[in-house]
Amino acid sequence: MTLDFKKFERILFNLLIFLLPTQLALHIWPSWSLVFGIRVDYLSPTIYFTDVLFFVLFIVYLINDRSDFYKILRKYRYIILLFVTFIFINTIFSTSTFPTIYRWIKIIEVSFFGVYVFLRKNLLKAWKINRTLFTSLVAFSLIGIFQVILGHTIGGVLYFLGERSFGTSTPGIALFTLFGQNFLRAYSTFSHPNSLAGYMSVGLLLLIPYIFKKRKNIRLFGFLIISTGIVLAFSLASLVALIGCLIIYLLYKNKFLLSKNVLFLPITAFALSLFLSVFSNKLLSYKVNFSQSVSQRLGLSSVSGKMISQKFLIGEGLNTFTIMETKFIGTGSFEWILQPVHNIYLLAFSETGIFGLVFLFILFYLCFNNVLLKNRPILLMVISFILITGLFDHYWLTLQQNILLFSFIVGSCI
Numbered sequence: 001m002t003l004d005f006k007k008f009e010r011i012l013f014n015l016l017i018f019l020l021p022t023q024l025a026l027h028i029w030p031s032w033s034l035v036f037g038i039r040v041d042y043l044s045p046t047i048y049f050t051d052v053l054f055f056v057l058f059i060v061y062l063i064n065d066r067s068d069f070y071k072i073l074r075k076y077r078y079i080i081l082l083f084v085t086f087i088f089i090n091t092i093f094s095t096s097t098f099p100t101i102y103r104w105i106k107i108i109e110v111s112f113f114g115v116y117v118f119l120r121k122n123l124l125k126a127w128k129i130n131r132t133l134f135t136s137l138v139a140f141s142l143i144g145i146f147q148v149i150l151g152h153t154i155g156g157v158l159y160f161l162g163e164r165s166f167g168t169s170t171p172g173i174a175l176f177t178l179f180g181q182n183f184l185r186a187y188s189t190f191s192h193p194n195s196l197a198g199y200m201s202v203g204l205l206l207l208i209p210y211i212f213k214k215r216k217n218i219r220l221f222g223f224l225i226i227s228t229g230i231v232l233a234f235s236l237a238s239l240v241a242l243i244g245c246l247i248i249y250l251l252y253k254n255k256f257l258l259s260k261n262v263l264f265l266p267i268t269a270f271a272l273s274l275f276l277s278v279f280s281n282k283l284l285s286y287k288v289n290f291s292q293s294v295s296q297r298l299g300l301s302s303v304s305g306k307m308i309s310q311k312f313l314i315g316e317g318l319n320t321f322t323i324m325e326t327k328f329i330g331t332g333s334f335e336w337i338l339q340p341v342h343n344i345y346l347l348a349f350s351e352t353g354i355f356g357l358v359f360l361f362i363l364f365y366l367c368f369n370n371v372l373l374k375n376r377p378i379l380l381m382v383i384s385f386i387l388i389t390g391l392f393d394h395y396w397l398t399l400q401q402n403i404l405l406f407s408f409i410v411g412s413c414i
Contacts, residue, residue, distance in 0.1 A: 005064050012057040013120075014132045016050060021140040021199060021401050022189050023162030024049045032098045040322050040338050041191075045102045048400050054113055061116060068119045090352055094317025095324055103319030110407040117411025130210040137203045138222045141229030144186030144196060148232045151184055162189045176234045186232040195395040197235030198385075199402055200226055201242060202409065205382045237392035244388045245381040252372070252380055259372040266364040269387050270357070273345035277305030297342045297392070303328045304346040308353075315353035324350075344390035344397045367413035379413050 025048040033043040062069065073080065087104050094100035117124075143163065147153055152167030159165075166173050167184065174185040174193050190196040204226050211219045230238065248265070251257040280302040284295065303325050307316050316324050321340045341347050349357040364387060371379040386396055386406060395402040 005060055009057065009060045009064055010123075010127050012053065012060060013127060014129065016053045016057060017129055017132045018136040019050055019053065019161075020404055021136060021161075022049060023191065023400055024160055025162065025400070030098070032096060035323060035326060035338055038338060042319065042322050042340060042398060043099045043102075046400075050400065050404060051109065054109070054404075058112060058116060061120070069115070072115060072119070086352075086355055090314055090318055090356075093311075093314055094320060096317060096320050099319040099323070100317040106403075107318070110403050113404060114407040114411035114414075117408050118414055121412055130207060133203055134207055134210060134219070134222055137200060137207070137226045137229075140188045141186075141200060141226045144188035144229045145225070145232060147188070148184055148186050153187070158189070163187075164191070174234075185234045186229055188229070190401060191399060192395070193233035194235045194237060194393050195399050195402055197230050197233035197238040198241075198389050198393070198395060199405055200230045200233070201238050202382055202385055202405060204230070205245070205378060205385060208378055237389050238385075240392070241385045241388035245384045248384045249377060249381050252377060257372070259369050262368045262372055263365060265368055265384070265387060266361050269364075269391055270345050270361060272391060273301075273343050273349075276301040276343065277308060277346055277349075280305070296337060296339075300325070300337075300339070300341040301343060301346060304341040304343070304350045307350040308346075311353060313353045313355065315349065315351045315356060318351045318356075321347060321350055340394040340398055342393050344394055347394050347397055363410065367410060371413050376413075379409070382409055383413055 025046045027041075028045045028047075029039055030045070033040060033045070035043070091097060091100045091104065143154065143158065143161075153163050153165050155163070155165060164187070166187075168175060168182055174187075175182045176185050177183070185193040186196060187193055188196050190199065204223070207223075211223045248257065276298070280298040284290070284298050284302070290298065304321075306328050307321070307324055310316075322338045325338070341350065345357065345360065348360045352359075364383070367383045368380070371377075371383065386409065390396055396406045397403060
């Protein structure tokens with residue numbers, strides 16, 4: 001009996017899509033992944049189960065149909081050479097070489113995933129990806145819902161999906177207050193509720209045509225479950241982004257948003273980010289009672305501005321923000337939380353300089369321009385959601401589940 005590699009590829013891709021929300025992984029803790037003796041997840045070389053799945057998937061794809069991939073390599077060889085040259089320069093001048101090398105390997109991996117989706121997107125409908133994604137979102141939303149009901153994680157077999165063990169009394173855990181009582185925010189198998197809400201919102205937006213086209217009761221019930229999971233994550237950034245997506249969609253429907261003026265979307269996001277890096281200290285100096293979350297974001301934005309002014313062209317080195325933030329004393333205590341700046345544009349600028357920021361800008365521009373030219377309103381809302389939430393958090397560039405989903409979206413848009 002011979003192995004049907006085409007069928008095997010389809011099964012692997014569906015399995016990868018279903019398991020994208022998981023974070024089962026092997027963490028390695030070399031000395032350079034510690035900051036003042038504290039383990040920092042972002043610095044730890046980590047091999048996720050989804051990495052292994054994609055590696056096997058990509059090998060099977062090359063066995064099935066490598067010609068298109070080689071054509072892409074030949075067609076864009078000069079751009080690829082330029083990209084590799086920048087990786088080399090950013091790594092050589094990095095303030096911490098090994099974390100930068102590790103992170104560039106991850107960026108190369110997700111870039112390959114995006115290229116794979118781009119090359120295979122005509123087959124995705126035939127592979128019934130919508131059904132797989134829908135089932136995955138429902139299953140992982142239910143995990144988050146039950147966590148809120150129980151007040152702690154579920155445990156058991158979910159450990160093998162990457163669920164961490166915690167409850168309402170765990171220090172530093174994200175809670176919400178209702179009628180004077182603290183409740184756990186939904187985490188599911190994600191490292192933070194904001195990351196969960198971002199992932200689920202993008203998935204739900206993608207599935208709008210699938211859920212409402214035939215109006216099957218099971219799909220509407222699933223829609224309710226996923227929506228409940230998003231709500232119980234209590235992510236203000238996701239709520240703001242969903243409202244922003246609606247506004248952008250209305251602009252598109254009324255023909256105010258066209259490919260010729262689409263530049264204003266990424267320009268606005270990038271300009272707001274740069275404003276924060278310059279004026280965050282000023283905002284913190286006012287006697288305004290900011291929440292801890294807002295104060296931390298402003299503090300880290302200020303630190304980012306200092307990094308940018310120090311290494312404007314090539315940045316401090318990819319994946320070095322949590323190392324470098326401790327060196328910028330004088331902006332309050334927020335630089336000691338050992339997290340990246342909660343803004344993907346400032347993070348890219350801080351770590352990869354103006355060249356990295358320009359690349360991110362071009363990426364968003366190409367996505368917006370293509371979905372407008374091809375009249376794809378769903379993808380317009382999806383990429384808008386990522387653009388807006390990127391102003392408030394870093395997970396689209398730092399966390400495994402979200403960065404793989406981001407890569408999937410880019411591959412679908414371009």
